[in-house]
Structure formats: C-alpha cells, structure tokens
Amino acid sequence: MALMLYAHPLSSYCQKALIAFYENDTPFQFRMLGPDDVQTYTEFQALWPLQRFPILVDGDRTILEASIIVEHLDLHYPGSIRLVPQDPKAALDVRMMDRVFDNYVSTPQQKLVFDSIRDEDKRDPHGVADALRMLDTAYGWLDHLMAQREWACGDRFTLADCAAAPSLFYADWSHPIDERFANLRAYRQRLLSRPSFARAVDEARPYRPLFPLGAPDRD
Numbered sequence: 118m119a120l121m122l123y124a125h126p127l128s129s130y131c132q133k134a135l136i137a138f139y140e141n142d143t144p145f146q147f148r149m150l151g152p153d154d155v156q157t158y159t160e161f162q163a164l165w166p167l168q169r170f171p172i173l174v175d176g177d178r179t180i181l182e183a184s185i186i187v188e189h190l191d192l193h194y195p196g197s198i199r200l201v202p203q204d205p206k207a208a209l210d211v212r213m214m215d216r217v218f219d220n221y222v223s224t225p226q227q228k229l230v231f232d233s234i235r236d237e238d239k240r241d242p243h244g245v246a247d248a249l250r251m252l253d254t255a256y257g258w259l260d261h262l263m264a265q266r267e268w269a270c271g272d273r274f275t276l277a278d279c280a281a282a283p284s285l286f287y288a289d290w291s292h293p294i295d296e297r298f299a300n301l302r303a304y305r306q307r308l309l310s311r312p313s314f315a316r317a318v319d320e321a322r323p324y325r326p327l328f329p330l331g332a333p334d335r336d
C-alpha cells in the first residue's frame with residue numbers, strides 16, 4: 118500500500134517531510150489538506166485529533182511529527198541520502214540541531230504568524246516581543262555555527278537541514294535575518310538551492326497569497 122502523506126504544500130512542517138521524500142525519490146501519495154476536500158480532512162481528523170500536519174500513514178501505522186516522519190523514511194525506506202547518520206553519536210547531533218530549528222526558529226516564527234491572524238483585541242504583544250527576541254538570539258547563535266559548516270551538522274545534508282530549510286525560509290519572511298548574519302543568510306540560500314527544497318518551495322508558490330503576514334516578492 119502506498120505511503121500517504123496528509124499535508125499542505127505551504128506548510129513549513131509539511132515541507133520538512135517533503136524534502137525527505139524528494140531527497141530519495143521515495144514514492145508516496147499526497148493527500149491534500151485543503152478546504153475543497155472535506156473527505157480528506159475528515160480522515161485526517163480521525164487519524165490525529167490534535168490536527169497538526171503533516172502525518173504519514175504507512176499501512177496500519179500513523180506516524181506523527183515531521184521529524185519522526187523523516188526518521189521513519191530513513192529507517193524503513195532508506196535511499197542513497199541517509200538523513201539520520203548510522204553512527205549513533207552523529208545521529209544525536211543531528212537530532213539536537215533538528216530540535217533547535219523546530220523549537221527556537223519555527224516556534225517563534227509561528228507565534229508571529231498566529232498572532233497576526235487574531236482579532237486586534239486578542240493579540241499578545243508580550244508573546245510577540247519574546248518571539249522576536251528568541252529569533253534574533255537564534256539567528257546570532259546559528260550564524261556563528263554556520264561560519265564553519267556547509268550543512269547544519271557538517272558536510273552532509275541531514276534531518277537537521279530538512280528542519281532548517283522551511284524554518285529559516287519562513288522565519289526570514291516573518292522577521293528578516295539581519296545582514297550582519299551573513300553566514301546564516303548564505304546557509305538559507307544553500308538550502309534554497311538544494312533541489313529537494315527548491316521543489317517544495319516551487320510547489321507552494323501558488324499558495325503564497327495565503328501567507329498571513331504577506332509573502333515578500335523574492336525566493
């Protein structure tokens with residue numbers, strides 16, 4: 118039975134999983150979560166009541182969380198690009214950096230987006246200020262790290278880069294990475310040039326008008 122990914126092309130966490138599929142040309146069925154397909158959304162809700170996407174269905178198993186989807190593919194459907202190193206110590210570094218991008222780049226970035234779609238009187242200026250501070254601190258820390266690295270964990274593209282690509286892509290749209298962080302900006306560009314991510318970005322282009330903060334005319 119085909120692997121089924123319930124996802125939306127504009128979603129950063131869905132792009133993270135898509136990169137893993139595209140890196141190894143792993144076949145799968147894309148189950149589009151959109152307003153026009155009530156049936157697919159109803160299936161998705163039944164599979165994962167918390168309704169966070171993507172999710173992957175592999176036979177009778179439902180795999181939650183983008184990082185775990187990438188790990189699942191690497192474990193059960195390995196291709197020539199191993200996204201989680203075979204060496205457990207190297208794998209731990211990759212998982213650590215994956216957490217950094219999710220927790221300290223994507224989470225504050227999503228805070229900015231979700232705050233912008235609230236009614237004016239329900240907005241959270243303190244939370245937004247915290248999110249901006251977290252992003253700036255993360256940018257600085259990552260910039261220093263990326264001075265010595267091609268990819269997030271060294272010279273190989275891994276799960277950590279699957280996390281980095283969409284998180285830095287949208288973080289820069291939401292709160293631009295300052296020019297003084299040249300190493301981080303260059304890394305974001307390298308990610309954009311990676312064919313797997315370039316494909317995910319291209320597939321999301323038609324949906325850019327849906328980006329709540331307004332998509333910039335670039336990338």
Ligand SMILES: N[C@@H](CCC(=O)N[C@@H](CS)C(=O)NCC(=O)O)C(=O)O
Pocket residue numbers: 128129130131168169170171181182183184219
């Ligand atoms: N921790 C989840 C986060 C997934 C997530 O936040 N997905 C967003 C789309 S990028 C979502 O489901 N948003 C719907 C909502 O928040 O209601 C993961 O790593 O997969």
